[in-house]
Amino acid sequence: MGASPWLIGTMSKASERAYEQIRDLILSGALKPGSQLKEEELAASCGVSRTPVRDAMSRLENELFIYRTESQRSFVNEWSPTDVEEVFTLRTMLESHAAGRAAQRATAEIVVRLQENSAAMALAVHRPVPDVDAFLRLNREYHATILEAAASDRLALMLNRLVLQPIVHRTALRYDRGQLERSLAEHEEIVAAIAKRDPDWASAVMTSHIRRAYHVYAESKEASERT
Template identity: 40%
Template sequence: MTKLTDQVYTTLRRQIMGGELAPDEQVKEEKIAKLLDVSRTPVRAAMNRLTRDGLLYRERGRGSFVSAWNTDDIKEVFELRIKIESKAAGLAALRATPEQINNLLEFSTKMDELVRTKPEGYLKKIQEQNRLFHFTLMDAARSRRLAAIAQNLVEIPITIGFYIYSEEDMQRSMNHHRELVHAIKIGSEDYASEVMTVHLRATLCTFLIHREKRQNEDINLRHSTL
């Protein structure tokens, strides 16, 4: 795979995971190529890989669309995330370097500032800081096995991410990040593991509540048009 294809793949993957491309939204080669200022060849190759990854699906005669996850899929992946990331958080409390702790604190502080000031595009920026936070924490655990397993799970399947959060949800998530940094800084394995468990379970609940609300709205809309 060429470097350009890798770049397109990474961009599209992040857009899907971050909710910029919503479930069942059509993804058009020509539109993506124009937006990213590349030819359609690397876009086609990247979309083929995303299809193999299960993040896109094709319909004959219609094109490619963002894959939707059912409730069982979401719960299953989150249960895996909880086991893996909670273990990683505990290990990070034992193994993180001062530099890694400072980086985690920096990402957490930036997210707090973005929530407070709400500049243009702040949700996308929070999503990126959150991604960096979780990957840095995984690095701090210094476990190649956990990192290999978690590589895809960290982002899946929050395909809407912070875009669905209320102000209360957002503040709760920010509090969890601050508490995780504190637990890791003081070297408490159990504390860090428990905070991560609560953080991910809260994220799952928020996602499922939003999902149910959106499904009910879709049902009501269909009924109103009959």
């Protein structure tokens, strides 16, 4: 006899809770790069059993938050400057290609969704204190929508492995208001290019958008290491 729907739903919720809590610990820096992750300790801190923690860690491994050694021990992922530069270089190539495809393939409904996303992001950025959490959530939705419009399963598979949320998160936390506003302006210009069905324009702006994010990350990383 299989597990009941109630039990499956309960375990799914526990796995999701464990995933969110462990991910937040990594993003906040409470779990530092290179830290070993132990299932028993995480289960206790998350208030769940080890099975949901194991499920959560498998998901986090797929998303490159953590890595597993040959001895099956898990650690928070560490990224060297060379690793980060390579990832941003590949992201630039793939996301600019996605933006160009989106300009050729986006439906009117997707263009409206992107415009609404940019409007919501503007509200988050222009608050007295910018809402960085909302900015990050909307940024994920924005890039996911462009990828949806690009309509390429192969491209989606490659990009989903490269969009390293820990790095995106840490980059956004280093943005001041001016940098948030510039990112917003780039989002709005890409939407304008997609609405005009201009793949070269959309691709060019996406290229500069990703490269600028890389330099913000690299410069802030260097500054933090000097202090």
